[in-house]
Amino acid sequence: MNNHHRQTAPFVFFSILFLLHPSHAQPHPHTVCIIGSGIGGASVAHFLRLYSDDPQSIGQITIFERNGVVGGRMATVTIAGETFEAGGSILHPKNYHASNYTDYLNLQVKKPNHADDSLSLGIWDGHKFIYRTLNSNSKLPIIQRFVSIANSIKLLVRYGVFSLLRMDSFVEVMLNKFLRYYEGFEARPVFESVEGMLKWAGLYNLTTRTLGDELVEAGLSSLLIQELVTVITRINYGQSVNMSGLAGAVSLAGSGGGLWSVEGGNWQMAAGLINRSDVDLHLQEEIESISYMGDFYELNSTKGKSYSCQVTVVATPLDELDILFNPRISIPPRKLQHTHATFVRGLLNPGYFGLKVLSDIPELVGTIESDDLPFSSISILKQHEKDMTYKIFSREPMTDALLDDIFSSRVETIKINWGAYPHYEAPERYAPFILDNNHLYYVNAFENAASSMETSAVSAENIARLILSRLPDKVDKNSPNLKSGDSSDMHSEL
Numbered sequence: 001m002n003n004h005h006r007q008t009a010p011f012v013f014f015s016i017l018f019l020l021h022p023s024h025a026q027p028h029p030h031t032v033c034i035i036g037s038g039i040g041g042a043s044v045a046h047f048l049r050l051y052s053d054d055p056q057s058i059g060q061i062t063i064f065e066r067n068g069v070v071g072g073r074m075a076t077v078t079i080a081g082e083t084f085e086a087g088g089s090i091l092h093p094k095n096y097h098a099s100n101y102t103d104y105l106n107l108q109v110k111k112p113n114h115a116d117d118s119l120s121l122g123i124w125d126g127h128k129f130i131y132r133t134l135n136s137n138s139k140l141p142i143i144q145r146f147v148s149i150a151n152s153i154k155l156l157v158r159y160g161v162f163s164l165l166r167m168d169s170f171v172e173v174m175l176n177k178f179l180r181y182y183e184g185f186e187a188r189p190v191f192e193s194v195e196g197m198l199k200w201a202g203l204y205n206l207t208t209r210t211l212g213d214e215l216v217e218a219g220l221s222s223l224l225i226q227e228l229v230t231v232i233t234r235i236n237y238g239q240s241v242n243m244s245g246l247a248g249a250v251s252l253a254g255s256g257g258g259l260w261s262v263e264g265g266n267w268q269m270a271a272g273l274i275n276r277s278d279v280d281l282h283l284q285e286e287i288e289s290i291s292y293m294g295d296f297y298e299l300n301s302t303k304g305k306s307y308s309c310q311v312t313v314v315a316t317p318l319d320e321l322d323i324l325f326n327p328r329i330s331i332p333p334r335k336l337q338h339t340h341a342t343f344v345r346g347l348l349n350p351g352y353f354g355l356k357v358l359s360d361i362p363e364l365v366g367t368i369e370s371d372d373l374p375f376s377s378i379s380i381l382k383q384h385e386k387d388m389t390y391k392i393f394s395r396e397p398m399t400d401a402l403l404d405d406i407f408s409s410r411v412e413t414i415k416i417n418w419g420a421y422p423h424y425e426a427p428e429r430y431a432p433f434i435l436d437n438n439h440l441y442y443v444n445a446f447e448n449a450a451s452s453m454e455t456s457a458v459s460a461e462n463i464a465r466l467i468l469s470r471l472p473d474k475v476d477k478n479s480p481n482l483k484s485g486d487s488s489d490m491h492s493e494l
């Protein structure tokens with residue numbers, strides 16, 4: 001053997017070994033396509049980047065959005081030059097993903113215009129106010145405090161101290177169970193089904209019975225259920241206490257103290273997460289078909305374009321969409337509850353409510369279940385010098401003739417018809433997180449449990465973990481590709 005051969009032989013030998021050894025084989029990063037740029041789709045992209053150490057595991061992430069803007073049901077409306085939340089508006093103090101996003105993206109927290117207990121409330125039955133809090137126009141803190149105490153007494157007298165305490169505790173118990181979804185990876189498994197996810201936290205049973213049944217069993221008075229609780233479920237989900245218990249409890253949590261939103265619009269959470277997650281964003285591009293081709297999916301869009309993705313995530317409710325799946329997928333039928341949000345700049349007509357002066361109309365008019373009630377709620381979004389901006393929620397569209405009855409003057413009116421959230425039923429049935437046993441995932445399967453910005457983020461975080469744990473070249477779920485994280489290190493990692 002000459003000198004040249006003595007030098008090259010070991011090199012060739014080690015090169016062959018290098019090529020044969022699986023750990024040195026260069027895996028191709030996986031392309032991920034996400035349909036929908038709401039908080040669900042944006043959160044999947046964010047958590048995929050956050051939890052994957054290995055740049056070879058997740059490659060290009062593409063988000064398709066049929067609208068011209070991101071955010072989905074987090075959207076704003078501009079009326080008479082001022083901007084308000086039109087869809088998802090309030091966040092709970094324990095919505096920790098939303099709160100982490102706000103910090104991470106340097107967004108500002110906005111508190112409601114009113115101190116929590118200073119908003120006057122009236123419950124309207126279509127003919128009269130069956131309950132109303134006292135209203136003080138005084139700016140003096142002492143008077144406001146006095147009115148607030150008087151209102152608390154009024155509430156306790158009508159609905160009973162114990163009933164109100166039991167309602168509070170019903171919500172607290174649910175919230176504490178929900179907090180388990182922020183536990184670290186060591187304590188919290190990756191969930192392959194919504195049922196498994198709910199059972200693990202102890203929340204599943206709440207979805208098998210109606211809110212009404214749950215609250216009767218919890219010992220609430222029927223007056224409290226028919227009035228105050230109904231007002232809240234009609235405002236937050238446009239539905240009665242026949243909705244499932246978990247969605248009902250989430251709705252009640254959304255009427256507590258410390259609520260907040262993002263200054264300038266909640267949609268900025270989705271926009272910020274997408275901006276910071278190295279995403280290829282395709283706006284105004286609707287996906288119309290998803291076909292499994294063996295080891296990748298072919299997505300076709302209304303622009304006549306085709307995309308290949310190894311992993312595909314559906315981050316929008318499928319109920320009113322006609323995306324063609326090949327092969328077909330099977331999910332339980334689900335109806336969406338349509339909520340008509342009508343925004344009016346003008347002045348309410350006190351006569352409609354049997355009142356003489358405008359200031360007698362409560363700032364929040366809630367309603368009970370009754371066939372002849374044309375709206376679920378009317379609330380003041382802002383008091384201007386001479387008039388106000390109001391938001392009306394209704395199950396049916398508000399006709400102009402009806403609006404002319406309810407309002408004495410209208411400067412501008414904007415109507416939005418939302419396919420807002422599932423129409424909840426008990427017992428609930430769930431679509432799978434994994435739609436085809438391969439790599440087609442569905443974030444909004446969790447919406448049957450409860451629909452909110454935070455629950456979408458919670459579901460998306462689990463989907464990101466599920467994707468990483470099931471990547472084709474994955475051996476086990478403790479693979480280094482899945483970075484450990486828990487709620488305590490969220491702030492620093494984010």
Ligand SMILES: Cc1cc2nc3c(=O)[nH]c(=O)nc-3n(C[C@H](O)[C@H](O)[C@H](O)COP(=O)(O)OP(=O)(O)OC[C@H]3O[C@@H](n4cnc5c(N)ncnc54)[C@H](O)[C@@H]3O)c2cc1C
Binds near residue numbers: 039444
């Ligand atoms: C009136 C109203 C009030 C609400 N109030 C609250 C509240 O106070 N607090 C709260 O937490 N939640 C509230 N919610 C619920 C909350 O807004 C939603 O649960 C949450 O925003 C859902 O986010 P998502 O990302 O899962 O879905 P979405 O926000 O619906 O995002 C899905 C996106 O997918 C896009 N898309 C759909 N099909 C396609 C396709 N084929 N190709 C490409 N893109 C597609 C859609 O355009 C949309 O942008 C409210 C909702 C409504 C409507």
